Amino acid sequence: MANLTEIQQTIAKNDCLNDSNTSFNNTKNNNKSDKDFVEREAREQREGGGEQDMAPIGGNPIHRSSSRPQLDVSGAAIQGNFEERDPTILLPNQSDDISHLALDIGGSLIKLVYFSRHEDRPVNDRIKKTIKERLGISNGNRRSYPVLGGRLHFVKFETNKINQCLDFISSKQLHCGGMDAHLWHSGVSNENAVIKATGGGAYKYADLFKERLGVSIEKEDEMNCLVAGANFLLKAIRHEAFTHMEGHKAFVQIDQNDLFPYLLVNVGSGVSIIKVDGDGKFQRVSGTNVGGGTYWGLGKLLTKCNSFDELLELSQRGDNRTIDMLVGDIYGGMDYSKIGLSASTIASSFGKAISDNKDLEDYRSEDISLSLLRMISYNIGQISYLNALRFGLKRIFFGGFFIRGHAYTMDTISFAVQFWSKGTSQAMFLRHEGFLGALGAFMSYEKHGLDDLMVHQLVERFPMGAPYIGGNVHGPPLGDLNEKISWMEKFILKGTEITAPVPMAPPGTTGLGGFEVPSSRGGILRPDASKLNVGVLHLVPTLEVFPLLADPKMYEPNTIDLSDPGELEYWFTVLSGHLPDLVDKAVASEGGTDDAKRRGDAFARAFSAHLARLMEEPAAYGKLGLANLLELREECLREFHFFDAYRSIKQRENEASLAVLPDLLMEIDSMDEETRLLKLVEGVLAANIFDWGSRACVDLYHKGTIIEIYRMSRNKMQRPWRVDNFDAFKERMLGFGDKKPYQHKRALLFVDNSGADIILGMLPLARELLRRGTEVVLVANSLPALNDVTAMELPDIVAEAAKHCDILRRAAEAGGLLVDAMINIQDGSIDSSSSVPLMVVENGCGSPCIDLRQVSSELAAAAKEADLVILEGMGRSLHTNFNAKFRCDALKLAMVKNQRLAEKLIKGSIYDCVCRFEPAS
Numbered sequence: 001m002a003n004l005t006e007i008q009q010t011i012a013k014n015d016c017l018n019d020s021n022t023s024f025n026n027t028k029n030n031n032k033s034d035k036d037f038v039e040r041e042a043r044e045q046r047e048g049g050g051e052q053d054m055a056p057i058g059g060n061p062i063h064r065s066s067s068r069p070q071l072d073v074s075g076a077a078i079q080g081n082f083e084e085r086d087p088t089i090l091l092p093n094q095s096d097d098i099s100h101l102a103l104d105i106g107g108s109l110i111k112l113v114y115f116s117r118h119e120d121r122p123v124n125d126r127i128k129k130t131i132k133e134r135l136g137i138s139n140g141n142r143r144s145y146p147v148l149g150g151r152l153h154f155v156k157f158e159t160n161k162i163n164q165c166l167d168f169i170s171s172k173q174l175h176c177g178g179m180d181a182h183l184w185h186s187g188v189s190n191e192n193a194v195i196k197a198t199g200g201g202a203y204k205y206a207d208l209f210k211e212r213l214g215v216s217i218e219k220e221d222e223m224n225c226l227v228a229g230a231n232f233l234l235k236a237i238r239h240e241a242f243t244h245m246e247g248h249k250a251f252v253q254i255d256q257n258d259l260f261p262y263l264l265v266n267v268g269s270g271v272s273i274i275k276v277d278g279d280g281k282f283q284r285v286s287g288t289n290v291g292g293g294t295y296w297g298l299g300k301l302l303t304k305c306n307s308f309d310e311l312l313e314l315s316q317r318g319d320n321r322t323i324d325m326l327v328g329d330i331y332g333g334m335d336y337s338k339i340g341l342s343a344s345t346i347a348s349s350f351g352k353a354i355s356d357n358k359d360l361e362d363y364r365s366e367d368i369s370l371s372l373l374r375m376i377s378y379n380i381g382q383i384s385y386l387n388a389l390r391f392g393l394k395r396i397f398f399g400g401f402f403i404r405g406h407a408y409t410m411d412t413i414s415f416a417v418q419f420w421s422k423g424t425s426q427a428m429f430l431r432h433e434g435f436l437g438a439l440g441a442f443m444s445y446e447k448h449g450l451d452d453l454m455v456h457q458l459v460e461r462f463p464m465g466a467p468y469i470g471g472n473v474h475g476p477p478l479g480d481l482n483e484k485i486s487w488m489e490k491f492i493l494k495g496t497e498i499t500a501p502v503p504m505a506p507p508g509t510t511g512l513g514g515f516e517v518p519s520s521r522g523g524i525l526r527p528d529a530s531k532l533n534v535g536v537l538h539l540v541p542t543l544e545v546f547p548l549l550a551d552p553k554m555y556e557p558n559t560i561d562l563s564d565p566g567e568l569e570y571w572f573t574v575l576s577g578h579l580p581d582l583v584d585k586a587v588a589s590e591g592g593t594d595d596a597k598r599r600g601d602a603f604a605r606a607f608s609a610h611l612a613r614l615m616e617e618p619a620a621y622g623k624l625g626l627a628n629l630l631e632l633r634e635e636c637l638r639e640f641h642f643f644d645a646y647r648s649i650k651q652r653e654n655e656a657s658l659a660v661l662p663d664l665l666m667e668i669d670s671m672d673e674e675t676r677l678l679k680l681v682e683g684v685l686a687a688n689i690f691d692w693g694s695r696a697c698v699d700l701y702h703k704g705t706i707i708e709i710y711r712m713s714r715n716k717m718q719r720p721w722r723v724d725n726f727d728a729f730k731e732r733m734l735g736f737g738d739k740k741p742y743q744h745k746r747a748l749l750f751v752d753n754s755g756a757d758i759i760l761g762m763l764p765l766a767r768e769l770l771r772r773g774t775e776v777v778l779v780a781n782s783l784p785a786l787n788d789v790t791a792m793e794l795p796d797i798v799a800e801a802a803k804h805c806d807i808l809r810r811a812a813e814a815g816g817l818l819v820d821a822m823i824n825i826q827d828g829s830i831d832s833s834s835s836v837p838l839m840v841v842e843n844g845c846g847s848p849c850i851d852l853r854q855v856s857s858e859l860a861a862a863a864k865e866a867d868l869v870i871l872e873g874m875g876r877s878l879h880t881n882f883n884a885k886f887r888c889d890a891l892k893l894a895m896v897k898n899q900r901l902a903e904k905l906i907k908g909s910i911y912d913c914v915c916r917f918e919p920a921s
């Protein structure tokens with residue numbers, strides 16, 4: 001029997017490659033050793049979207065940024081002969097961790113989609129269990145999830161470097177997926193394993209797969225797969241589709257119920273044009289042999305380029321007028337306006353070469369590349385339009401790796417469709433453009449149960465390496481946090497290179513009915529553009545749409561639109577400005593050690609690089625809102641193992657606030673009901689000043705103690721607040737004239753910050769609701785974000801508060817929040833029916849904002865009985881959800897702690913307050 005360390009070493013040896021979104025190309029040397037390959041892969045990951053390890057966050061079942069599966073080596077034993085080089089290891093306690101792999105082996109590229117699965121380990125603590133019982137969430141009536149959490153990865157290789165692909169699969173043991181769930185095989189392939197594959201290579205390379213990996217290829221029809229992949233993406237991924245016109249990218253939200261029919265144009269080596277009428281209902285109506293292979297093949301011959309990217313990059317600096325024959329060349333510089341052609345319209349691609357009497361060498365490669373790109377893109381756009389016309393289709397989706405997210409290619413295709421259809425058809429592109437076939441093959445597995453994935457269960461994550469470009473650092477794979485930090489340190493120079501925002505080309509016109517130079521021509525093609533602009537899709541099956549949203553389809557969480565360059569620049573500056581202070585806090589939270597300082601630096605670099613990347617290309621990671629930026633910051637902290645940067649601040653503020661709570665409750669209890677309600681709401685607004693995410697507030701904290709600031713804030717409360725629907729709320733609660741008081745059955749209180757905010761603000765309000773017979777559910781973050789209180793911290797806070805207050809104590813007991821009392825409940829010695837319950841649920845988030853399309857299943861279950869929602873704080877009720885409409889009564893309470901936001905949103909000033917009441921709609 002081997003000891004644990006030996007087993008861990010064996011595992012580490014075989015598992016050195018991190019999960020990644022990687023692309024493998026531009027590799028000059030085709031004949032690399034395994035070692036070189038592994039190094040190269042490591043490098044690619046660092047530069048591109050490589051995903052790195054993250055330690056699990058203790059005891060939390062909601063992992064929005066779920067770590068890769070951690071192996072549970074307890075009880076591990078080596079099977080068979082321990083002397084073997086790669087012995088099989090039995091991990092009896094390891095959860096189901098199966099990878100599913102599917103391939104699309106095309107004429108030019110191999111696309112690989114694989115899923116790494118791991119269990120969302122349920123935290124079975126008593127508090128959670130009791131609350132679930134109170135909320136009526138038993139395993140019986142809760143939806144059972146056939147699929148465990150996991151991640152979907154996208155990788156591509158050049159087909160002529162198929163050995164790299166085989167090495168990759170082998171190094172990650174992807175071909176061993178679907179085997180005995182409890183066996184972790186190292187280096188041993190499964191004779192019976194089958195991999196789904198589509199594309200011509202599924203036939204051509206079947207023997208090679210058998211020979212090298214010992215697996216059989218199960219061939220899937222290519223058109224079937226393309227359609228299945230496109231349908232999956234359009235239904236399951238939010239903002240998968242976008243338009244691209246004159247340099248402007250706009251995400252399109254496709255209504256799942258109004259998707260068909262559409263035209264799918266897959267521009268790979270060749271082009272397939274498919275009319276799609278439904279799931280599995282399609283017809284390949286046309287195609288053209290002039291496609292991506294033509295551009296790359298001809299381009300290679302004519303320019304001697306070594307890679308597709310190089311060719312595309314050349315086009316950026318090209319001027320096609322030196323080669324193309326324009327209308328003006330034929331008409332002596334004149335427009336042919338009678339038929340709507342301007343002088344600059346291309347009359348004949350490459351036509352000038354006939355009369356120029358020049359040799360190939362006399363033309364610039366840049367011009368040749370551009371001329372070729374325009375010829376092919378325009379032709380594809382035109383043929384697509386004709387087919388759309390043939391079948392009366394309005395929407396054309398373009399996929400395939402020829403597009404490659406390249407602005408100029410997309411603009412050209414869009415222009416052609418727009419021009420010929422006179423605006424009646426629209427070209428749309430897909431973020432996962434090249435993976436349609438591979439995804440379709442992936443979907444064809446019968447057993448993984450991923451085919452009914454839903455948009456709210458997928459969270460896309462962009463890891464540390466995502467913003468970086470180029471570089472040739474060689475070295476061992478990134479195995480641990482330390483290496484990740486070293487990588488950041490090495491890449492500081494690359495980082496600074498991209499910190500300078502690249503100005504967007506000014507919007508231009510494509511000219512009178514003709515085809516001039518689209519504006520995005522001057523846009524910069526990132527040298528790493530071949531790296532995928534898609535992240536890892538984290539599957540969190542427990543996420544659900546918040547059931548009380550009035551219209552989930554119309555719901556947009558973000559209030560501020562960051563596609564406005566002014567807004568983006570402002571928030572970019574704000575977040576950059578916060579960084580030094582945040583790093584100090586984070587480092588201090590980890591004891592201020594040298595290790596923590598290094599991690600702090602690496603975090604700052606990684607986050608700055610993400611910000612710079614987004615400044616340069618706001619839609620680089622999909623649709624961008626302020627909530628995404630704030631969440632990205634928290635994700636970056638976690639990536640460098642800062643799990644709770646504000647831990648000690650939260651603790652200090654909690655203690656100070658708990659000390660004054662009894663006095664506050666006494667003061668409140670001496671008031672009549674009406675005054676009490678006002679004072680309570682006022683108290684929430686006043687205590688919302690404790691926000692460590694706001695520069696202005698942090699400056700304020702130097703001016704006094706917590707309690708002094710709280711008092712000052714309360715004293716300054718003056719009605720009317722800038723948004724003041726308090727009277728409407730009061731009338732709803734207490735009645736007025738003919739209107740009877742309304743007693744809510746259950747209130748969901750989305751709480752914000754620790755300290756005074758929760759203890760002196762929200763808890764007293766919760767107490768009032770409890771007193772009125774309303775059940776209260778405190779909804780708090782699953783993971784820390786700034787100084788926000790988390791769901792895990794709340795039971796202790798409530799227990800402390802309950803020591804001073806009978807109402808809270810009885811309600812907390814009834815809600816199963818007090819562990820001691822729960823023992824009594826189980827003994828049957830406490831009458832928990834004497835109070836309505838106070839409960840806590842986690843929201844599924846680790847950010848100061850909340851996207852109500854993706855909340856925890858516990859919250860969704862709690863919401864079903866609720867008839868009042870109270871959203872508190874700037875992040876939850878202003879940056880997000882300010883415009884959200886609910887099916888029940890909603891109260892949005894926040895102090896605005898940012899001058900610009902105050903001006904923009906409520907035409908007010910910093911420290912103004914919002915009390916927005918919206919009765920059920």
Ligand SMILES: Nc1ncnc2c1ncn2[C@@H]1O[C@H](COP(=O)(O)OP(=O)(O)O)[C@@H](O)[C@H]1O
Pocket residue numbers: 025026104105106107108109110158199267268269270291292293294295296308309399400401402403404434530
């Ligand atoms: N790194 C790359 N290497 C080769 N071709 C690329 C690359 N990136 C994009 N392309 C373009 O994508 C085309 C292949 O697209 P793809 O959708 O993968 O089709 P196929 O399945 O035919 O390989 C190539 O012909 C080329 O025009």
Ligand SMILES: CC(C)(COP(=O)(O)O)[C@@H](O)C(=O)NCCC(=O)O
Pocket residue numbers: 574630688690691692693694695696752753786848872873874875876879894897898899
């Ligand atoms: C991050 C926050 C949304 C948190 O606010 P809260 O939800 O705690 O009220 C807020 O602090 C914020 O928008 N800060 C950045 C702006 C500034 O420094 O003014």
Ligand SMILES: [Mn+2]
Pocket residue numbers: 691752753786787788848873875
């Ligand atoms: Mn907060």
